[in-house]
Amino acid sequence: MAIHTFIDILKRALDEEMTRDASVHLLGEDVAAGGAFGVTRGLADKHGATRVRNTPISEAAITGLATGAALAGIRPVLEIMFIDFATLALDCLLNQTAKYRYMSGGQLTVPLVVRTQAGAAGGAAAQHSQSLETFFIHIPGLVVVAPSSPIEAYGLLKSAIRLGEPVIFIEHKRLYTMKEELPQDFALPAIGKARVAREGTDVTLIAYSAMVQTALEAAKELESNGISTEVIDLRTLLPLDMDTISQSVSKTHRVLIAHEAVQNGGMGAEIAARIGAELFDELDGPVQRVGCPFAPIPFAPELERALLPGSHHIVQVARRMMGLESV
Amino acid sequence: MAIHTFIDILKRALDEEMTRDASVHLLGEDVAAGGAFGVTRGLADKHGATRVRNTPISEAAITGLATGAALAGIRPVLEIMFIDFATLALDCLLNQTAKYRYMSGGQLTVPLVVRTQAGAAGGAAAQHSQSLETFFIHIPGLVVVAPSSPIEAYGLLKSAIRLGEPVIFIEHKRLYTMKEELPQDFALPAIGKARVAREGTDVTLIAYSAMVQTALEAAKELESNGISTEVIDLRTLLPLDMDTISQSVSKTHRVLIAHEAVQNGGMGAEIAARIGAELFDELDGPVQRVGCPFAPIPFAPELERALLPGSHHIVQVARRMMGLESV
Amino acid sequence: MYRMLWRIRLFEGQVQRLAAAGEVPGFPHLSTGQEAVAVGVCAHLSREDALYTSHRGHGHILAKGSDLEATLAEIIGRESGLCRGRGGSMHLVDVRHGVMGATGVVAGNLALAAGAAWAAQAQGKSNLAVAFFGDGATGAGVFHETLNLASLWKLPMLFVCENNGYAEFTSRDEHSNVNHVSHFAKPYSIPTKTIDGNDLKVVHAEAAEAIASIRAGHGPYLLECMTFRMAGHYVGDAQQYRSKEELAAMIEKCPIERLKRHLLADGVPATVLDAIQVEAKNEIEQASLRARAAARPDPATVMDDVYTSPTLHAISG
Amino acid sequence: MYRMLWRIRLFEGQVQRLAAAGEVPGFPHLSTGQEAVAVGVCAHLSREDALYTSHRGHGHILAKGSDLEATLAEIIGRESGLCRGRGGSMHLVDVRHGVMGATGVVAGNLALAAGAAWAAQAQGKSNLAVAFFGDGATGAGVFHETLNLASLWKLPMLFVCENNGYAEFTSRDEHSNVNHVSHFAKPYSIPTKTIDGNDLKVVHAEAAEAIASIRAGHGPYLLECMTFRMAGHYVGDAQQYRSKEELAAMIEKCPIERLKRHLLADGVPATVLDAIQVEAKNEIEQASLRARAAARPDPATVMDDVYTSPTLHAISG
């Protein structure tokens, strides 16, 4: 068993999928040079420059090109360097990519994966630190996946490439250097299913992407406070796996949702609304959210730290939910 | 007292603001010819071609241009013809317009109003019918306003122009031909405050934009069912006026939120989450949402009608909430 | 080709009549007056060549071979329509005939056409992609991004601009001071020509040359066809912004009249031409009768085809 | 101007050292080697002229007159920084000196600069707007949309492209087959020149001409300055993608060495030049000491300045 960083394991997943299926092609700014984070380094040498293609800085056109190629039978894996710039691709993703199958009355499908980097990672400031998954969960026709660790990324990326739908695949920058051992026997996870990352009985803590790691830390600390926390890793944000959530909530009766994105109008809002409507009678108290306060990400580290939600916020809210801390 | 359509009254508000303040300028595709719906017809003749400027079909650049002009002391009112194409302007709105004040440490402000048309209006199909307000409520630095009638549009547009912040002003196509009398004495509404459009005691029905009219219809029908409905017209979607909501919920203890946008990840999610967290003890039952099912807007009228939320959906859910209908 | 011109002309006339009668949902855009571009270009395309078009695309789609009845059925929102009534006038797709799609977003699918061209190149196929668009679309950044990509990667793609001098109600000189769309191709060294788009003979010959160049592996080509929008921007547009003189010039420019004169001069008997026109009229009328009699979509199927995988469908919020 | 070249060079050196020492958050991009463009262009600007720049903008901002200490303080995230530590290296704004902003989104503020130019025009003011950007930015659609708008409305705007032959780790020939950025201006009839951006004398003279043309009301102008990125894309970039020969050519191209040779040839004594260099070094060192000693922002103020109106602040979610 080998230990892999998030970066290495993504590369491995891409490499294996390209080897398995000749229609898989990589596209994006600097991808032949490895991309901004080195994920695709070496793949051009191995699979050829046609299948690993550098593009100009034209987010709109390369997303359109990838969509058109997907409609024509290629399986592109497109990298949009930062999710902050995915807005440049959003017209295409919203108005073409996501709607093609529906608008054509089922004649066409768009087997496309858009990999993109999200999240704050220390001083990247307001235009390189955002968590914008909410834009995508509001678009019928898309699938949104956000892995929480190297192993998760490996399986989910492979599943996403094989799915045959347009998938937005969100990689958190802070996870890139995280290491994990890849087990030898490994069943690919199903897109659309969440997983229980840690079992517990008092509070259901729902997270995704890097926040799952933060949630696990918080859960540890909460354990020493006598609070047993069940951590759910959503894996797929769209569609949302309410079954897994519901099973957990029927056990704990308390829910805390944590994400790095701005709280207002964030993913947590939808989850809280669904739980509030579908599991109302199961709840012993209000569903709580921990998210980013309503401001852009500031540059100075003190400010960035002050803004971003961390495990201490989760611990504090969870303690309050258990009556261990006053409001 | 004169009777005005939504279109006429918007024109009147623009005309008056341009007369009051020489820094107000209109920009957009075909605005000198009146725009796609005739809202700005005649204003170029009156205020001159410099202040009412046709632009090329360049949503990204004209939004940037308007933002740069606002930073330099102009008060642009920019029209983006359909909110469906606002995604082409979203990079600018998200990464420049909304963040400028914050990133510059308070040195600059962006007094800009972006008018845009939203909603389904019969056969406009998947790329001309969307309700995309949710993208904007998730962006710190923006203000989002969505009037529900001609009178509302008149006051809110004037207030938005005077506010001095970047405001997304969403006009529902179905309201354009609605007529109302404009009272002579008229205090401009404050941005950020909701209004109670109809008082009631059993259910709080929260809506905005054209859905307020639908909600009022539903409320009438519910009255004949013996259900007293309080209808809240949000007016401003960002920031959200929780005070008005809270007052109503403390009275009715039941909440139903209705909007035309796709329900998943929509505005209603945030409202429901806030109510669920902040007013948990006031609730007699789950907060319910009525929104668009998760699909693009289809073309054929039968399909469009089948998809869009209408007053009968509201009535049905409200009756169920009151125990008058089984689930 | 004379027949196809009439088919399109009469098809658009039929759409206009049905729209006036309230049978067409939404706001269809007619290609009346611009038929020669569609017919002249599509004459050189095979089914495997991918066609993308704009909001004004009925003509292109018919010229590419799509069925009259299924196309009309889509435009009036029937289950038997090309897209089962989901798409409508601005979103026609007919994969069987290589019609990969129309779009209501100006310039919104130009890069998709480049993607089709890239796919053909990557798969070692010989087919090409054609994108039809209006002059207004050249204001959109993605048009320029796509020119760059197409030239950089030598994509087998034909850009066809129908320059009708208008974008909605605003004339070209308020959109750009670049007189000819072909000028935009020059920095990229994309071969380009500005031609008379109302003369089918010219369009046919120039399209042949352009497509031969693309098929020979010389990369993209841009054809700017000067043409004339005989109808308003959309059905119902009163066109107060156009001068009487301009509208009067219409008959002179009409591509059907022009071709008719050519053919008569070439010795084709008028009776033959008249017969074609009558046949086309009958075809359209028959297709229209059948399309209008066809079933409307079942509201219960409204959630079909959002996703491919039924598992995603089942649990999607 | 020789002094300003050194100021920028040594400023960037200081940023690089501080970054290596972990004192600079994020990933600053240095303009080392490209100083002549900043100095030669900004020499002609007044405070009222609006300057917009890219992610590689330190030099432009210093040349426009911003304070060394406040600029550095911003780059290391202090409360005394230009933007109170909110912006950082890629988001420098200094309204007092007409520095309207840098951006981390490639090409993201070109249209904003056009907006500043339009505002000046609409307000009847005589000032202009300058936008600095890299060659990579020409791949972005909004660059072309902005060229069109600027030429159509005859905006008083100077486009300055620093063509350093690279976008990140990929050389220009993988981004476009258009050799010169100036070619993009041609369809719009925007006057344009491609010049040696490493020779301050050349830049200064050509910028004078361009700006005179703009101030005379002839509309926008595009200046393409061929230059050389002496550092990596960002601090820490190992630059394995560049050849030894290419890096060796650096010293030959260095704009400071070039100007020095000019000045010596003109008879300026070497001692004078050396003294300027030493003074610049002292200035930077003093500014750096003060900036590093300055207070860090107070975390309690993190929600300041999201909105202007306190009422919006108070109730925003």
Ligand SMILES: Cc1ncc(C[n+]2csc(CCOP(=O)(O)OP(=O)(O)O)c2C)c(N)n1
């Ligand atoms: C991105 C976008 N912006 C605006 C519109 C509204 N609109 C529809 S058609 C049109 C004019 C298009 O002009 P042109 O490309 O010349 O095509 P034509 O209608 O002349 O065939 C506009 C502005 C749109 N559909 N898409």
Ligand SMILES: Cc1ncc(C[n+]2csc(CCOP(=O)(O)OP(=O)(O)O)c2C)c(N)n1
């Ligand atoms: C819209 C966008 N896409 C991608 C990036 C990532 N990125 C940052 S700098 C850069 C290269 C820019 O090249 P160029 O414009 O030539 O400027 P240079 O770095 O050479 O000064 C890229 C691709 C970005 N910042 N913004």
Ligand SMILES: [Mg+2]
């Ligand atoms: Mg046109």
Ligand SMILES: [Mg+2]
């Ligand atoms: Mg460069």
